[in-house]
Amino acid sequence: MFHSPRKWLPLLPTWLILGTFFLAPLALMFIISFARRGPHGGIEWVEHLRDLPQNYKDSADTLYLNIFWLSVWMASLTTLLCLLISYPMAYYIALIAKPSRKNLLLALVAVPFWTSFLIRTYAWVLILRTEGLLNTALLHLHLIREPLQLLPSHFAIMLGLVYGELPFMILPLYASLEKLDRTLLEASNDLGVGGWGTFWRVTVPLTMPGILAGIVLVFIPSIGQYVVTDVLGGGKIMLIGNVIEAQFLGARNAPFGASLAFELTAIVLALLMIYALYVRRKARDINIV
Amino acid sequence: MQLDTSLAPAIQIRQASKRFGEVAAVDRISLDIHRGEFFSLLGSSGCGKTTLLRMIAGFEQPTSGQVFLNGVDVTGTPPYRRPVNLVFQHFALFPHLTVASNVAFGLRYQKSPRSDHARRVSQSLDLVRLSGLDQRYPHELSGGQKQRVALARALVLQPQVLLLDEPLGALDQKLRKEMQVELKNLQRTLGITFVFVTHDQEEAMTMSDRIAVMNAGRVEQCDRSSEVFEVPRTEFVADFMGAGNFFSGKVVSFDAERATVISPAGFQTQVPLRGQSTSIGDAVRFMVRPEKLSIRHEAAADGQAGMDAMIEQQIYQGLSTTWIVRNTAGERFTVYEQNHRPFNGAVTEAGGKVVLCWDPSHAVLIKN
Structure with a gap:
């Protein structure tokens, strides 16, 4: 592979960047995850081989398992809600909206990217807090008598997550719906199958690549994030991202934090592998991926 | 062939128009298509023949006028409730389904026993001489084979009228000629009404009992194939037919x-x-x-x-x-x-x- 510079030269910058700033730190973290916290928060190497997996054993505690479980659950719910909200939206843009309006609608989907994610998440605090926009409006409309305590709550975190991840679901769904051959929908109608039947038997199977891409793009960031939980959970609700952050910064226990991070990576990798297998099988069966 | 004229015509189109803005794709057309007839809509691209066919299938709503199937007004009926089936120009086979599943697609919604489906699917594939390919996917088929699957998929539902939208357009010349003869024989055997859209006058004459020559959204002449050729009524028809x-x-x-x-x-x-x-x-x-x-x-x-x-x-x-x-x-x-x-x-x-x-x-x- 080193014979022709045409083959390796274009990839060189990528390898340099990824190698220096991603793979090397990752390897370092992996090694650290087998060390232990020193008395003053430093890193100490274990003396005995049997102490190597100690961090991983410690993390099997119910406390962390529950947080892992809650994180998977919140990320799954975020993904599901994003899918349910995005599919009709993407369907509208791809198949119903006038062609002249499509670009405008897609631009609107991307508009949130113009502002920092952190600022947009803080905006939700302004909306949801006791004397925030939502409570003020509801009080004025006499729909409630007392302000709702929306912060901190799981609901607020979920809202922030769904809001933040929505474009990452809409865009891949749009891409695959746009490619959908409309005459197939007509063919289904013509064969006596109405709107819902056509949706489940033609539209959904043929846009499965987009659905799967959206799921991956939303689930992975949701399961590891800690900003939304921090801002809208007020430090009172912890997901696995917050625990890892706390281990590194608060408890100054980098080795334990690293082991939790690698467990999270393992979960994500396992899910990605299932995804890859599924897509490969589909791609072999059909010519649509 | 003896046509049954004691009943209402298979298709009656009454003063049907379809306007897209200022342009009339179909302009006040009235037409009767008899039962068991091989009928062709012939014209160059943009003459309104496909729009008219899609009106019969239910994909286009006429701006004004009516469509009757067997004497029943179906003007507002959605395509999935009409007893007609369409063979699409580019076949429109479902890429994620096997040949057998493609053919069985519409059967699930028909009032026939489930146990009957497999038999009907294989019968239908036999009819178009495509047995043994049941488990193939559309991308593994040749153009001619896809064409046959599209036919089998429509015929398995036993439609009263089969609509064909330039179904031979994507095939090469030799296969095209073979399919023309085969389609005509199929129509004779089954005795169903075929409405065939084409821009090829020779193809129309080879297959049709009657031809409607269309131009600019209107029917210029509707007659037996030989009449349209031998006794054209307008200069357009005379010129178009040869x-x-x-x-x-x-x-x-x-x-x-x-x-x-x-x-x-x-x-x-x-x-x-x-x-x-x-x-x-x-x-x-x-x-x-x-x-x-x-x-x-x-x-x-x-x-x-x-x-x-x-x-x-x-x-x-x-x-x-x-x-x-x-x-x-x-x-x-x-x-x-x-x-x-x-x-x-x-x-x-x-x-x-x-x-x-x-x-x-x-x-x-x-x-x-």
Whole structure:
């Protein structure tokens, strides 16, 4: 592979960047995850081989398992809600909206990217807090008598997550719906199958690549994030991202934090592998991926 | 074939129009298509034939007018509730389903026992001679095979009318010819009404009982295939169905059967009226097909029409020879002559004087 510079030269910058700033730190973290916290928060190497997996054993505690479980659950719910909200939206843009309006609608989907994610998440605090926009409006409309305590709550975190991840679901769904051959929908109608039947038997199977891409793009960031939980959970609700952050910064226990991070990576990798297998099988069966 | 006319026609279209903004894709068309008939909608692209077909299928709502199937008004009925099926131009097979699943697709929603489905699917695949490929996916099939799956998928539902939207357009010439014959045989065997959209006049004539020639959203002529070819009513139809030679002239006298016409080129001939009305002094045009013209060196025989002309070009084509001749008024005419005898290469030189002859009964009066 080193014979022709045409083959390796274009990839060189990528390898340099990824190698220096991603793979090397990752390897370092992996090694650290087998060390232990020193008395003053430093890193100490274990003396005995049997102490190597100690961090991983410690993390099997119910406390962390529950947080892992809650994180998977919140990320799954975020993904599901994003899918349910995005599919009709993407369907509208791809198949119903006038062609002249499509670009405008897609631009609107991307508009949130113009502002920092952190600022947009803080905006939700302004909306949801006791004397925030939502409570003020509801009080004025006499729909409630007392302000709702929306912060901190799981609901607020979920809202922030769904809001933040929505474009990452809409865009891949749009891409695959746009490619959908409309005459197939007509063919289904013509064969006596109405709107819902056509949706489940033609539209959904043929846009499965987009659905799967959206799921991956939303689930992975949701399961590891800690900003939304921090801002809208007020430090009172912890997901696995917050625990890892706390281990590194608060408890100054980098080795334990690293082991939790690698467990999270393992979960994500396992899910990605299932995804890859599924897509490969589909791609072999059909010519649509 | 004996058509059952005691019942309502399979399809009746009444004053149907479809407007897209200012443009009328279909313009006040009324048409009856009989049961068990092979009917073609023929025209060039943009003439409204596909829009009309999609109106019958239910994919287009007429802006005004009605569509009846077996005497029932289906104008507002959605496609999935109409007893018709459409074979799409590019087949529209479901890429994620096998051949068998494609064919079985619509059966699930029919009121027939589940146990029957497998049998009906294999029957339908037998019918289009495609057994043994049940488990293939559409991308593993050739164009002709896809075509057959599309047919089987529509026929398995036992539609009362099968609509075909240029289904042979994507096939190569040889396969196309085979499928034409096969489709015609299939239609005869099954006895269902076929409505076939095409822009190929030869294809339409090969297969159809009747043809509606369309132009600019209107039906120019709707007749038996041979009538449309032999007795075109308008210049457009005459021209679309094949090369035509057009003559102009003035009516000098007429009776119930024929009109006597004198042409500016100075010859006089008779043209059958075939029910059309005329009056003395009318400027008329008539058409004679190139294969109905012949060239002679001497005056026309008794009862034949004749016009002095000059050879312009001679094109030898193996089976036949095409002659291009020009009359004294400078108008050009085309003559096809079968090469019955061995070609001697020196029949007539370019510039040679000849007489263009035809049997007056072969002349067709064209509406202006």
